[in-house]
Amino acid sequence: MSAPHPETWLQTRPEGLYCLPGDFFVDPHRPVDRAVVTHGHADHARPNNQAVLATPETLAIMRARYREQAGGSLQPLRYGERERIGEVEVSFAPAGHVLGSAQAVLEWRGSRVVISGDYKRRRDPTCPAFEPVPCDVFVTEATFGLPVFTHPDDGEEIRKLLTSQALFPERTHVVGVYALGKAQRVICRLREEGYDRPLYIHGALQALCDLYQELGVVLGELRPATASSKQEMVGQIVLAPPSAIADRWARRLSDPVVVLASGWMRVRQRAKQRGVELPLVMSDHADWPELTRTLEDVGAPEVWVTHGSEEALVHWANGQGFRARALSLIGRGEEEQEVA
Amino acid sequence: MKDFAALLDALIFTPSRNGKLRHMQAYFATAEDPHRGWGLAGLTGGLDFKSAKPALVRALVEERVDPALFRWSYDFVGDLAETVALIWPARPGANRPPSLDEVVTRLRLAGKSEVPGLLAGWLDALDATGRWALLKLITGGLRVGVSARLAKTALAEFGQVDVAEIEEIWHGLEPPYGPLFDWLEGRGERPEPNESVAFRPMMLANPLEDRDFESLDFAAYLAEWKWDGIRVQLVARNGERRLYSRTGDDIGRAFPDIIEAMDFEAVLDGELLVVRDGQVAPFNDLQQRLGRKTVSAKLLDSNPAHVRLYDMLFEGGEDIRPLRLDERRQRLESWYGAGRPRFDLSPVLSVAGREALAGLRAEARTAGIEGLMLKRADSAYVAGRPKGPWFKWKRDPLTLDVVLMYAQRGHGKRSSFYSDYTFGAWRDSEAGAELVPVGKAYFGFTDEELRQLDKWVRDNTVDRFGPVRAVAPGLVLEVAFDAVHPSTRHKSGLAMRFPRVKRIRWDKPADEADRVETLAALVETA
Ligand SMILES: [Zn+2]
Ligand SMILES: [Zn+2]
Numbered sequence A: 001m002s003a004p005h006p007e008t009w010l011q012t013r014p015e016g017l018y019c020l021p022g023d024f025f026v027d028p029h030r031p032v033d034r035a036v037v038t039h040g041h042a043d044h045a046r047p048n049n050q051a052v053l054a055t056p057e058t059l060a061i062m063r064a065r066y067r068e069q070a071g072g073s074l075q076p077l078r079y080g081e082r083e084r085i086g087e088v089e090v091s092f093a094p095a096g097h098v099l100g101s102a103q104a105v106l107e108w109r110g111s112r113v114v115i116s117g118d119y120k121r122r123r124d125p126t127c128p129a130f131e132p133v134p135c136d137v138f139v140t141e142a143t144f145g146l147p148v149f150t151h152p153d154d155g156e157e158i159r160k161l162l163t164s165q166a167l168f169p170e171r172t173h174v175v176g177v178y179a180l181g182k183a184q185r186v187i188c189r190l191r192e193e194g195y196d197r198p199l200y201i202h203g204a205l206q207a208l209c210d211l212y213q214e215l216g217v218v219l220g221e222l223r224p225a226t227a228s229s230k231q232e233m234v235g236q237i238v239l240a241p242p243s244a245i246a247d248r249w250a251r252r253l254s255d256p257v258v259v260l261a262s263g264w265m266r267v268r269q270r271a272k273q274r275g276v277e278l279p280l281v282m283s284d285h286a287d288w289p290e291l292t293r294t295l296e297d298v299g300a301p302e303v304w305v306t307h308g309s310e311e312a313l314v315h316w317a318n319g320q321g322f323r324a325r326a327l328s329l330i331g332r333g334e335e336e337q338e339v340a
Numbered sequence B: 001m002k003d004f005a006a007l008l009d010a011l012i013f014t015p016s017r018n019g020k021l022r023h024m025q026a027y028f029a030t031a032e033d034p035h036r037g038w039g040l041a042g043l044t045g046g047l048d049f050k051s052a053k054p055a056l057v058r059a060l061v062e063e064r065v066d067p068a069l070f071r072w073s074y075d076f077v078g079d080l081a082e083t084v085a086l087i088w089p090a091r092p093g094a095n096r097p098p099s100l101d102e103v104v105t106r107l108r109l110a111g112k113s114e115v116p117g118l119l120a121g122w123l124d125a126l127d128a129t130g131r132w133a134l135l136k137l138i139t140g141g142l143r144v145g146v147s148a149r150l151a152k153t154a155l156a157e158f159g160q161v162d163v164a165e166i167e168e169i170w171h172g173l174e175p176p177y178g179p180l181f182d183w184l185e186g187r188g189e190r191p192e193p194n195e196s197v198a199f200r201p202m203m204l205a206n207p208l209e210d211r212d213f214e215s216l217d218f219a220a221y222l223a224e225w226k227w228d229g230i231r232v233q234l235v236a237r238n239g240e241r242r243l244y245s246r247t248g249d250d251i252g253r254a255f256p257d258i259i260e261a262m263d264f265e266a267v268l269d270g271e272l273l274v275v276r277d278g279q280v281a282p283f284n285d286l287q288q289r290l291g292r293k294t295v296s297a298k299l300l301d302s303n304p305a306h307v308r309l310y311d312m313l314f315e316g317g318e319d320i321r322p323l324r325l326d327e328r329r330q331r332l333e334s335w336y337g338a339g340r341p342r343f344d345l346s347p348v349l350s351v352a353g354r355e356a357l358a359g360l361r362a363e364a365r366t367a368g369i370e371g372l373m374l375k376r377a378d379s380a381y382v383a384g385r386p387k388g389p390w391f392k393w394k395r396d397p398l399t400l401d402v403v404l405m406y407a408q409r410g411h412g413k414r415s416s417f418y419s420d421y422t423f424g425a426w427r428d429s430e431a432g433a434e435l436v437p438v439g440k441a442y443f444g445f446t447d448e449e450l451r452q453l454d455k456w457v458r459d460n461t462v463d464r465f466g467p468v469r470a471v472a473p474g475l476v477l478e479v480a481f482d483a484v485h486p487s488t489r490h491k492s493g494l495a496m497r498f499p500r501v502k503r504i505r506w507d508k509p510a511d512e513a514d515r516v517e518t519l520a521a522l523v524e525t526a
Helices: A056-070 A154-167 A182-192 A203-214 A248-252 A268-273 A288-298 A310-319 B002-013 B017-030 B035-043 B054-062 B067-077 B080-087 B100-109 B112-125 B128-138 B148-159 B163-170 B178-184 B210-215 B256-261 B283-287 B297-302 B325-336 B354-363 B447-459 B516-520
Strands: A010-013 A016-019 A024-026 A034-036 A051-054 A073-076 A082-085 A088-094 A102-108 A111-115 A137-142 A173-176 A199-201 A222-224 A237-240 A257-261 A278-280 A302-308 A323-326 B221-227 B230-237 B240-245 B266-276 B305-315 B343-345 B369-376 B390-394 B398-409 B418-429 B432-441 B461-465 B468-471 B476-481 B483-486 B494-497 B500-505
Touching: A051 A056, A056 A073, A056 A203, A137 A288, A137 A310, A154 A173, A154 A182, A154 A257, A154 A278, A154 B017, A182 A199, A182 A203, A182 A237, A199 A203, A203 A222, A203 A237, A268 B002, A288 A310, A302 A310, A310 A323, A310 B067, B002 B017, B002 B035, B002 B128, B017 B035, B017 B148, B035 B100, B035 B148, B035 B178, B054 B067, B054 B080, B054 B112, B067 B080, B080 B128, B100 B112, B100 B128, B112 B128, B148 B163, B148 B178, B221 B325, B221 B390, B230 B305, B240 B256, B256 B305, B266 B283, B283 B483, B305 B325, B325 B343, B354 B369, B398 B432, B398 B447, B418 B447, B418 B476, B418 B516, B432 B476, B432 B494, B432 B516, B447 B461, B447 B468, B447 B500, B476 B494, B494 B516
Parallel strands: A024 A034, A034 A051, A051 A073, A111 A137, A137 A302, A173 A237, A173 A257, A199 A222, A199 A237, A257 A278, A302 A323, B305 B343
Antiparallel strands: A010 A016, A016 A024, A082 A088, A088 A102, A102 A111, B221 B369, B230 B240, B230 B266, B266 B305, B369 B390, B398 B418, B398 B468, B398 B476, B418 B432, B461 B468, B476 B500, B483 B494
16 A cells, blocks of 8 residues: 555644644644644744644743743654654654754655755754755745845855954944844854954843853853943944844944844845845845755655745746645744844 | 955945945955956946846846746846846856956957857856846946045045045046056056146035124125036136036036037136026926936927036136136136127126125025125135135025925934935815925934934834835924925925925924915026
């Protein structure tokens, strides 16, 4: 007897992607009895699920963000370990997106589906690299699913920031980064480029930076931006959530250079609209070459495409001989929409 | 090409003048010859080579990219050059990006049919920013918010010389400006100006402040009207003719009627105007003639250009700038003689004293007059803006009470503030009174007032469109402006010249603000 087609055992429901023989959801959008969570971003990890299965790092992130509302029972599962839920074998493979991010690998009666969550393929000093897992159906994101998106080398982008700092030593560089992943990656990359001065951070980044350090990611000296005087921050680099960099919060800074680290910065008009003076093209999502290469690496005959520019990636994949279709999931892509 | 591309990229995102200067200086200091000279030529509009039409660029990319993917991408990005720069597929092996010198020199020599091949080869070898810069160069118009003047200012700061010195020799120089950089870096002599048609940096006036008015020795000054046109310098030598703006930009191409009439040997200073039947037309009519590469016969006929002369710098080959103003004036008058088509003389006004002068200024309300100029009779013509010899004394501005309608985020230091304000005046419609936008202002207020305005905008927002907020009609601004003229581009049919916020009328109810008809009544008729 041949393996059952994944369409027969995975469904989209209002709560999210549902696995019938396991009776659980993957990254549900609303609270459910049992959830498998790929990573800690708010559009994937929601509060108040009854039971949650995720990597230990993702659970730690959920606890830091949601505290007592992180979920009823939180069950850790390391990369590579297996856990049976109902009739389904579940395991996690690294997704290279943020600390703890995982692809959920589901197997039932000889058929295997990989739900990759969000992922990228390039090196990130804050988390283990993506591992391709052969499967029958690969579920991929498509945040940057257009061929205009080719993220440059992040070293080049970080050096742009340092060059600008040298050119404007009397100004404060305020860098917009989202709190989970991008902030810590930018800090780590600055350290790798030899920047060893203290970095100043907005209060909204503190908890997750602390957690990363506890989990062994070295970030160097961080100081709270709010507690520092305008004079002290002259010539410094400050990291803050994107919503704060061009708003009232930034007025405390000395003639700030507004910097934003995001894959969307590839498109100049977007950067100009946001009043960004120094765009850094850095994303934790796969760019177009990474997306297409991943479909080839994974080699799944069938591809389901979720959040982003699904139509273009579906079009490309069908042209390459994959069976591809869009899978619309509610609420996906919201957290990083602005700053992916 | 890489450093030039990085410079252009930085310039388009840098809102402040100082920031732009800093980027350009860093470029001049680090880029090498001859590339930086070509870069300078690009910034000052001095590159001249075979350009490519957007259609050619599009055709090239469509040979390489799936059309559906291209269409979706173009829809998303919105700009053709940028879409092409981003989507152009990397070609393995094409790893030697061209230098700026290679791009410029090969394009100068290339035949039209060679351009597509050259362009495609370069696009293969450059990275995304390099491709974007190349496409901007080759499709004409860098549009990075840098004037020729600003680029020269950066160059002057880089070489620690006065920008007037660079202006003085500029028109004798050719890209890629080797001798210029040699001089600025102390390796060579200052290049000699091309005497025949060089721009001579202008002498500029300071605004007359109240305290100057009290202490001024009026008897020592000559008065003239301050005309509402564009200050120009006319240079005609050895059969060559140039028309320069105040910043030394050659604007002759937009004014062939003036160039044609320059059948003399002199350097003159005057005001460019549109004059019909002896009457100065509104500034807007002159505006339509500006910035054009060619002018239609129709426009030449409907908006005829004219220069009202007020000073003479050279007569023939003789430099008379060291002479006193009243002596130069005499030379100008005897040279002018009985008259010359397209030119007339700006009259010297006779004034009995301080009161008479103030009265004259108050009357200066006919079209084309902005106020008075006061120039010391004994002043030599010197470059720059020396304090004392020349004053401009603008008439009091017009004012109107208007209602704030929209606010937009500013740039640079002001990017966290809603600092650009669109305001309206009332008019009757079938549905009752409605506000119609009549202008836009983004200065005139203090930092503290900006904070208050910003807060008011945030508290009274009724709608948002990207960086713009629409606000409830509740705040009255007193705006000042120099003039108002009819305009088909504005919904109200009127456009203000130089509007600024004079006062915030926190006290005034919005329904007591002014009406569009009040503004219309201020339109000046000749
Ligand atoms: Zn994510
Ligand atoms: Zn996501």
